Amino acid sequence: MTKTIVVTSGKGGVGKTTTSASIATGLASRGFKTVVIDFDVGLRNLDLIMGCERRVVYDLVNLVNQEASLHQTLIKDKRVENLYILPASQTRDKDALTIEGIARVMHKLKKSEFDYIICDSPAGIEKGAKMALYFADEAIITTNPEVSSVRDSDRILGILQSESRRAKMNDDPVKEHLLITRYNPGRVQEGQMLSVDDIVELLAIPLLGIIPESPTVLDSSNAGKPVILDQTSLAGQAYSDAIDRLLGESKPHRFMEIEKKGFLKRLFG
Amino acid sequence: MSSNSVVELKGSMYTFLSLKLHSGDLSAVNEALAEKVQQAPGFFSNTPIVVDLTAIEDKPDVDAKGLLAAIRDHKLVPIVASVHNRDGDLARDIDLPLVEARDRNTGNDTKPAAQASKKTSTESAESASDPVFDDDVASGDQTQNTGASVDSSKESAETGDGAADNNAGSDADREQSATGSHSMDPIDLAMSGAEVEYVVKRPKLVTRPVRSGQQVYARDTDLVVLGQIGAGAEIIADNNIHVYGPLRGRALCGVTGNSEARIFCQSLEAELVSVAGNFKVLEEIPEHLHGKPAQIWFSDDKLHIEPL
Numbered sequence: 379m380t381k382t383i384v385v386t387s388g389k390g391g392v393g394k395t396t397t398s399a400s401i402a403t404g405l406a407s408r409g410f411k412t413v414v415i416d417f418d419v420g421l422r423n424l425d426l427i428m429g430c431e432r433r434v435v436y437d438l439v440n441l442v443n444q445e446a447s448l449h450q451t452l453i454k455d456k457r458v459e460n461l462y463i464l465p466a467s468q469t470r471d472k473d474a475l476t477i478e479g480i481a482r483v484m485h486k487l488k489k490s491e492f493d494y495i496i497c498d499s500p501a502g503i504e505k506g507a508k509m510a511l512y513f514a515d516e517a518i519i520t521t522n523p524e525v526s527s528v529r530d531s532d533r534i535l536g537i538l539q540s541e542s543r544r545a546k547m548n549d550d551p552v553k554e555h556l557l558i559t560r561y562n563p564g565r566v567q568e569g570q571m572l573s574v575d576d577i578v579e580l581l582a583i584p585l586l587g588i589i590p591e592s593p594t595v596l597d598s599s600n601a602g603k604p605v606i607l608d609q610t611s612l613a614g615q616a617y618s619d620a621i622d623r624l625l626g627e628s629k630p631h632r633f634m635e636i637e638k639k640g641f642l643k644r645l646f647g
Numbered sequence: 648m649s650s651n652s653v654v655e656l657k658g659s660m661y662t663f664l665s666l667k668l669h670s671g672d673l674s675a676v677n678e679a680l681a682e683k684v685q686q687a688p689g690f691f692s693n694t695p696i697v698v699d700l701t702a703i704e705d706k707p708d709v710d711a712k713g714l715l716a717a718i719r720d721h722k723l724v725p726i727v728a729s730v731h732n733r734d735g736d737l738a739r740d741i742d743l744p745l746v747e748a749r750d751r752n753t754g755n756d757t758k759p760a761a762q763a764s765k766k767t768s769t770e771s772a773e774s775a776s777d778p779v780f781d782d783d784v785a786s787g788d789q790t791q792n793t794g795a796s797v798d799s800s801k802e803s804a805e806t807g808d809g810a811a812d813n814n815a816g817s818d819a820d821r822e823q824s825a826t827g828s829h830s831m832d833p834i835d836l837a838m839s840g841a842e843v844e845y846v847v848k849r850p851k852l853v854t855r856p857v858r859s860g861q862q863v864y865a866r867d868t869d870l871v872v873l874g875q876i877g878a879g880a881e882i883i884a885d886n887n888i889h890v891y892g893p894l895r896g897r898a899l900c901g902v903t904g905n906s907e908a909r910i911f912c913q914s915l916e917a918e919l920v921s922v923a924g925n926f927k928v929l930e931e932i933p934e935h936l937h938g939k940p941a942q943i944w945f946s947d948d949k950l951h952i953e954p955l
């Protein structure tokens with residue numbers, strides 16, 4: 379059974395693409411045949427973070443318009459077995475997508491026996507975001523510890539439960555996961571950011587994980603390597619924990635406290 | 648084209664105002680109608696009604712055509728007459744389609760039954776010069792009335808109080824009305840559905856959270872929300888609002904003018920609360936009530952917010 383998971387947030391720049399890349403890579407590393415789709419048509423990004431930008435020939439819009447086959451469009455990851463990337467078009471806009479067209483693509487992916495389809499949503503609550511969440515079975519709500527981000531997550535949760543295919547067909551509701559990203563316990567303690575408890579209380583959905591704010595994320599993006607592949611990075615470890623929980627394991631949450639700096643770290647910042 | 652796509656014949660239920668005649672006396676009915684209609688002329692103008700003849704259909708010498716004309720004179724539009732016996736004199740005289748009144752002892756039917764058994768008191772009361780109305784439809788508040796019809800004995804108890812406002816009726820009158828054992832009125836105007844279930848308007852129940860940007864409206868009834876109301880979400884009801892999760896968005900009750908509607912919540916963190924258009928924003932809600940169980944209602948021209 380193929381599971382479709384949308385990574386969404388409402389607000390821009392909170393870490394959706396970073397999360398999509400790491401979640402897809404993590405699932406594939408565990409042996410699941412996984413594809414990650416960039417729905418951010420016009421602002422193609424995922425291919426950079428996945429490090430496959432030089433191998434893009436066809437894209438999602440070509441596939442939707444039946445100008446290319448699935449086989450021609452999917453990019454196979456070079457590092458991780460079972461992992462495929464479906465890039466967005468940089469030259470078109472979101473109007474190029476239709477529900478019927480995407481339904482065809484989803485159907486083809488299911489026939490190709492993918493275990494997971496990860497949909498990287500564009501920011502906002504407009505057509506692009508609605509297309510990305512329409513076929514979702516589960517949703518990873520990516521939220522930064524700020525009031526505005528939490529508000530937008532609440533908004534996207536409402537859209538998810540009223541405008542997704544599951545909502546429209548009266549199926550079981552889309553399963554919701556909260557992923558708090560760019561968490562900085564120091565700033566939480568200083569009262570500049572919302573705490574994990576605040577966010578969970580405000581959104582009232584199960585917590586999948588807490589990804590700490592970490593400079594390794596940017597380094598990884600620049601290197602075109604999802605941060606989950608760097609297990610020396612706290613963010614990478616946090617994404618691994620999230621994969622475990624997504625697969626049903628219960629693990630205590632980490633990275634909520636201020637990291638006690640060792641002697642060397644204190645010396646060198 | 649199939650005939651079904653042009654016209655469609657199907658059974659459906661509607662709620663109509665029913666006018667029950669307790670007296671066949673033309674002038675008494677006329678006078679009572681005038682008073683009733685004058686309380687809310689806009690509400691009654693061109694309103695379709697069911698004429699309930701069950702209380703007078705066995706009386707001799709009732710002028711059916713005259714009664715019907717009197718009703719029409721007051722801008723009411725009789726559409727059907729309700730009788731027990733379709734073959735009675737009155738039923739044959741009246742120029743309206745007939746429906747048979749049901750004798751089940753539920754909802755609206757309880758009342759006619761009770762009144763039928765008090766026939767003698769009805770007749771002796773007919774000459775009363777100052778009719779008492781035992782309903783509150785005249786306030787124009789349909790919502791409330793449909794609510795009150797759930798239990799007809801309760802309805803007459805409540806409406807007995809209401810009558811005191813319209814009319815400085817004696818305590819004895821009210822007493823009688825409260826026990827449901829009288830009918831002084833030549834007429835009785837009340838909402839009645841073809842079916843009892845239709846009269847009982849169920850509250851709108853929402854079990855999931857209401858998220859930012861979503862709007863939920865309970866038309867003509869109460870709204871009950873089990874989940875939270877997110878900031879930027881809006882819940883609206885024509886009647887009361889009950890929220891069991893945190894209320895962080897906007898809550899507006901009595902939006903069609905029912906100023907007796909109230910908001911009840913477990914944790915008051917609302918951006919705005921409003922009763923029949925009278926609102927307060929979070930800034931005006933006393934600090935010590937934030938996050939507390941509270942109720943909000945309107946009286947004496949003021950919005951009250953108090954702990955529960």
Ligand SMILES: Nc1ncnc2c1ncn2[C@@H]1O[C@H](COP(=O)(O)OP(=O)(O)OP(=O)(O)O)[C@@H](O)[C@H]1O
Nearest residue numbers: 390391392393394395396501560590591592595596
């Ligand atoms: N845990 C983290 N620690 C530090 N920086 C992060 C973290 N997660 C994401 N970032 C940075 O935040 C920026 C936005 O990330 P990303 O592109 O994944 O967000 P997005 O939600 O996909 O944005 P958009 O809405 O534009 O699609 C990037 O510069 C990324 O490196």
Ligand SMILES: [Mg+2]
Nearest residue numbers: 394395418423
């Ligand atoms: Mg992105």
